[in-house]
Amino acid sequence: MTPYALSYALHVLAALIWVGGMFFAWMILRPAAVKTLEAPTRLQLWAEVFQRFFRWVWLAVLILPVSGMGMLHMRFSGFETAPKYVHVMMGLYIVMLALFLRIQALQLPELRRAIEAQQWPAGGAVLGKIRRLVGINLIIGLVVVALAALRPTF
Numbered sequence: 001m002t003p004y005a006l007s008y009a010l011h012v013l014a015a016l017i018w019v020g021g022m023f024f025a026w027m028i029l030r031p032a033a034v035k036t037l038e039a040p041t042r043l044q045l046w047a048e049v050f051q052r053f054f055r056w057v058w059l060a061v062l063i064l065p066v067s068g069m070g071m072l073h074m075r076f077s078g079f080e081t082a083p084k085y086v087h088v089m090m091g092l093y094i095v096m097l098a099l100f101l102r103i104q105a106l107q108l109p110e111l112r113r114a115i116e117a118q119q120w121p122a123g124g125a126v127l128g129k130i131r132r133l134v135g136i137n138l139i140i141g142l143v144v145v146a147l148a149a150l151r152p153t154f
């Protein structure tokens, strides 16, 4: 196993966990929870889901740039000579990271406070904001994966 192959495997696995997790949350769990659960239970479920999923997102957030920069140097011998799609990938990673940090640092604590105070409408409003940001991050993540696979020559 070469160092490049190891970096590549870690990189793809991290992207899979992050983007796949968001896909499952948005497309499968969200509509199922809306259909079957009342607001209090649904909000508590999401607080638990985010807490558990975000541990894995933190891992992905660390592995992606480390393995990505490793591949960048091993395959393209540096940032300047790397193709444009890799530059776009890095830019979109920063956007995804910023949105994730926003949810983690601002909105998740807000959701927990609303649940503790049993303010269900307020909790629902925060959950709506989180849903929007996760939706945006999901779209960006899917675009990045498609871009990485298509390797367009701009």
Ligand code: HEM
Residues within 6 Å of the ligand: 011, 012, 015, 018, 019, 064, 065, 067, 068, 069, 071, 072, 075, 086, 089, 090, 092, 093, 096, 141, 144, 145, 148, 149, 151
């Ligand atoms: C600082 C952030 C990142 C850097 C430096 C980076 C760098 C790279 C590099 C150098 C490659 C190899 C390209 C090639 O072989 O042509 C690659 C592949 C890939 N990247 Fe990234 N990347 C970053 C973030 C991301 C993110 C956020 C995702 C998805 C969420 C992602 C998904 C992928 C995938 C799926 C591949 C494999 C594509 C394939 O070979 O089919 N990367 N990345």
